[in-house]
Amino acid sequence: MISGKKVNGIRHVHEAPNVRTKINSHDDELVVKQSQQPDNSPLRACLLGRFVEDRFVYRQTFSIRSYEIGPDKTATMETLMNLLQETALNHVTSSGLAGNGFGATREMSLRKLIWVVTRIHIQVQRYSSWGDVVEIDTWVDASGKNAMRRDWIIRDYRTQDIITRATSTWVIMNRETRRLSKIPEQVRQEVLPFYLNTFAIDKEKTDVGKIDKLTDQTAGRIRSGLAPRWSDMDANQHVNNVKYIGWILESVPIHVLEDYNMTSMTLEYRRECRQSNLLESLTSTTASVTEDSNNNNKNKNSHNHNSSNNRKADLEYTHLLRMQADKAEIIRARSEWQSKDEH
């Protein structure tokens, strides 16, 4: 899902490592033997998640770890995205549908098809601290004729308050030809029983607006020479999807990173990136949203995400991550921020 690669304009998820669910073969004192069903052990449920809501929703619980927090001592956006990815992949693995690819079903694997994410939108109401426990629910639904939607909700485990909502759009691609494909009927039949017609983010509050392409002329800030490290690579020798967020933030003013919380982010994936590529990060203020200067934008809804706060963002940015050599687009993004002082 979040981790993948892309050719010809759309990201594709990579080949799967050998997924093994070993943890039931050795039960120690941690495991209360509630059930002898291998997949229902409490340890498995705790470490890998479990189905709830008549198997329409997959739920996994995480404690925020000491190394997953940023300078402000709360979980970073990268951490949230990593946890969403992990829950989604465990959902597919646990569904019994998993083929030989990250998130691909058996019928997809037979046809060399893979899911590729085209867009993800996340709204963060509150960031968790070290030791906090969060509960992530995820499910899938149809999205038009040839796409799938995956949504997530993150709750504070103690209070059960919803603290984050996210939604994403997926299409199918042939992993050899790199061409988009319709969803084959056999694949549709596999996934249909899992579809749940519920939206993590109300339709009128989601960000479906076009993200403008930044250029040298329109970007307020440009950071060049960003070099992916070996440790940024994923199992497919491509840049791990979540790492893009770190580079996007490199062209955001540091006082914003320090004094504001990112309350929403929309990522539109456009091209893969390998280690040898030098990157450029471009950021432009979309104007203070409270000035409502965005009436000419194609989607006004995109400027009022944070419904739960009942107030508009203090800052809105448009971002572009591109290759330094040929300026080819890798990812477009939009972010909204609120001052920490006002909370």
Place this chain on the structure above:
Amino acid sequence: MISGKKVNGIRHVHEAPNVRTKINSHDDELVVKQSQQPDNSPLRACLLGRFVEDRFVYRQTFSIRSYEIGPDKTATMETLMNLLQETALNHVTSSGLAGNGFGATREMSLRKLIWVVTRIHIQVQRYSSWGDVVEIDTWVDASGKNAMRRDWIIRDYRTQDIITRATSTWVIMNRETRRLSKIPEQVRQEVLPFYLNTFAIDKEKTDVGKIDKLTDQTAGRIRSGLAPRWSDMDANQHVNNVKYIGWILESVPIHVLEDYNMTSMTLEYRRECRQSNLLESLTSTTASVTEDSNNNNKNKNSHNHNSSNNRKADLEYTHLLRMQADKAEIIRARSEWQSKDEH
């Protein structure tokens, strides 16, 4: 522990975020109510770990997540170090000794003292894959008169094979004066009941040898211009300790990263690093260890760590991470590698 900062030659661990152990106040279907003791719930044990072996050992279980694996589809060295750090911090938190600092005891906090790690040595027998479950044991012991040793063992949860061993040395520093301190008697009394005289790595198999300081003349490879990103910063606005490993690897030849497994690493922490500092990574082949050309090295034992393999490393490197501007040392390191083909 691994995450910290350092002044005057030794790293110090940073101030703690507000550690809360909330997860017991809300039990759902996941939690088998084995015990009403808040700290003994299975969910807490699974997410944050628990004491075993008469409370001398702290144990935490982790599943390797999809985003914690590297290009070869196994957990990275950074991932292992992150998990060691997490287990160590949860050990201190769960001991009831925790003061207001990352890993500091109450008597230490009263005296503005903190633990600082000076050296860490890890031996990796086997790297885990996505979905594998590992079990980490950690404990502490005296180390000379004014230091503490912390050891770890990582087991494959299913087979209970030991797959990684690690040891580290800690001293005490005043967080305001940045001067080293003896261990006050009150602190010694706090930690003594936890001391366990067991070594994760046999004394004759550990790496206690001096790590030579590399220079422009002795380094075979130098990578300059490495720039810490905002997302590399920890809760203390210093570079997260584990991130150093990624920069160290930047000066290792890519064919080694691809074709060899790192079987051991020794890190010697010397100076803190903030975001504004540009870094240089230096690496030098210590010579092929099988040639036994290291007889003039001060500690021959350091060249035969991988006792469990009963064979020497194929490659050994010496590393230095330093400030680009004034060439001040941040960290010295040594690594050993074995060809993947021979496994």
